[in-house]
Amino acid sequence: MKILLTGGSGLFGRAFIDLIKGTLHELYATYNQNLLNIENAISLDITDVKQVKKIIIEKITPDIIVHAAAFTNVDKCEVEKNKAYEINAKATENIAKTANKIHAKMIYISTDYVFDGEKGMYSEEDETDPINYYGSTKLEGEKAVIENCNDYIIARTSVIYGANKKNFATWVINELKDGRKINIITDQWVSPTLNIDLAEQILALIEKDEYGIFHTAGGERISRYDFVIKLAEIFGFNKELVNPTTSDKMKWIARRPRDSSLNVSKISNIKKPYKVSYALEKLKEMIK
Template sequence: MKRLFITGGSGLLGSKFQYVAGDTHEIITTYHKNPGENSVQFDVTNEKDVAEKITSLNPDAVVHAAALTNVDYCEDHPDEAWNINAKGTDNVAKACEKVGSKLVYVSTDFVFDGERGMYREDDETNPLGHYARTKLEGENFLKEHHDLNYAVARVSVLYGWHTRMNFVTWVINELKNGNEINIVTDQYNSPTLADNAAEAMIKIIEMDKTGVYHTVGDERINRFDFAVNIAEVFDLDSSLINPIKSTNFVQKAKRPKDSSLNVEKVQKDLGIKMLNTKEGLKYMKKVMK
C-alpha cells in the first residue's frame, strides 16, 4: 500500500483523499489551524518542520494542496501569501526531492489572464492578481529541483461537501433560506468537483505522470448559469438568483474573465472522466442521501 502525505487535509480538496483513496492507500493528512481526525499539524512556511515531517514519514507521494486560498486577502497580505503559496511550495519540493517522494502540486486556473478561455496545459500564463502570481511562482519553484519527480494539477472553482462553505454549499444555503442572491454572468471557469479532482490526482500518482494537468470539470460555464444548475439539481427556487455584471460587483483582486481550462489531455492520458457541473452536482446530491 502506497503512503500518501496530503498537505491541506483540513481544506476542501485535501479532505477528499481519505474518501476517494482511503481503501487503497495509506493517507496521512495535515492541518494548520483547523485540526481534523488523524491529521498532523504542519506549517508549510517552516522549512525545518516541513523537512522533518516529510523525512520521518517518508511518503511515496505528496499532494501539496495547502495554500492561502482567499484571493482578496492575498491581495492585501502579499508577503504572507508569498511565504505560504510560493516559498511554502519550495519547502515541500526541497523535502520531496531529498527523500525521493513524488510531488503533485495543486495550482490554479488563475495563472491565466482569462482573455481567451479553454486554456491548454502549455498555453502562456499571465496571472492578474497576487494570489495567482504566488501560485505560479510555486509552479516555477518546482522547475529548480532537478531531481524532483513532480506534476502540477491545476483546478478551478472547487466545490463539494465540506465543513466550510464553497460556492455550491453557499448557494444551496442562501436559496434554502429564501434569500435573493446576485451572481455574475460574465465570469467563466471550469468548476471542479473536489472528489473528482482528488481522483485525477491519485491517477497521476499511480500512473507516475509528470508535467502539467488541468484536473478540472469538463465544462466552461459562467457563475450565474452554474448557480441556476445548482438550484435545478437541488430542487431550489432559481428565480431568487439575479444576474449581474462583474462591474456591479467590486472585488479587491482582479479576476480573469474566462479562465476555463481544456481537459482533453487529462481525460486522454489518465483515462478518467472529468465531470460537468450537472454531473458533479448530482454526485453531491447522491452522496448526501
C-alpha cells in the same frame, strides 16, 4: 504507496482522504488551524522550514507528496502579500527541495488563476500571465516545483466545490434553500470542479505514474450564473431568486480573470472529468 498530503483539512484534502481510505495506499495528512480528526493526522505550519524537513525526511519519508495547502482567499492575498508569498511560494519551494532530497514525487495543486482569462479553455501549453497576487504566488510555486523536483506533477484546477466544507456551492444552496435572493455574475467563465472528481483525477495520475503539467478540473466551461441556475434546477430551488449581474458590480479587492476555464483533454485520457449536471447530482446526494 506512502502518500503525504498537505492541506488535509481543506476542501480538496478532505475528499482526497476519503478516497484514499478505500485503497491500499498509506496516507498521512497535515492540517494547520482546523483540526483534522483522522488517524495519521499531522499538525504542521508549512512555513516552518525546519518542521517541514523533519516531517518529510525523518518522520514520514513518503513516496509521494500531494501539496494542496495554500492561502486560497484571493482578496486577502492581495492585502496580506507577505503571508501569501510565504505560504504559496516560499513554503512550496521548501517542500519541493525537501521532496527531491528523498526522491519523492511532488504533486502540486495549482490554479486556473495563473492565466489572465482573456482567452479561456486554456491548455497545459498556454502561456501563463496572472492578474492578481494569489495567481502570481501560485505561479511562483509552480516554478519552484519545476526547478527543484526531478519527478513532479502540476495539477491546475478551478473553483473547487463539495459537501464537506463551506464553499461557493454550499453558500448558494443555503441562500436558495432559505428563499433569499442572490446576485450572480454572468460574465465570468470557469470550470467548476467537484472535490471528489479532483481527488479521483489526482489518484489516477498517481497510479499511472504520470509526469508534468495537467489541467485537472470539471468537464465543462460554464459561467457562474449558468452554474447556479443548473444547481437550482437540480436541487429544485426557485430560479427566480437568482438575479443576473456583472463583475463590475462586485466589491472585490483582487481582479479576477474573465474566462479562466481549462481544457481538460489531456486528463480525459487518464480519467474523465465529471460533467456539471453529473457533479451537481452527486453533490445533492452528499448533502441530503
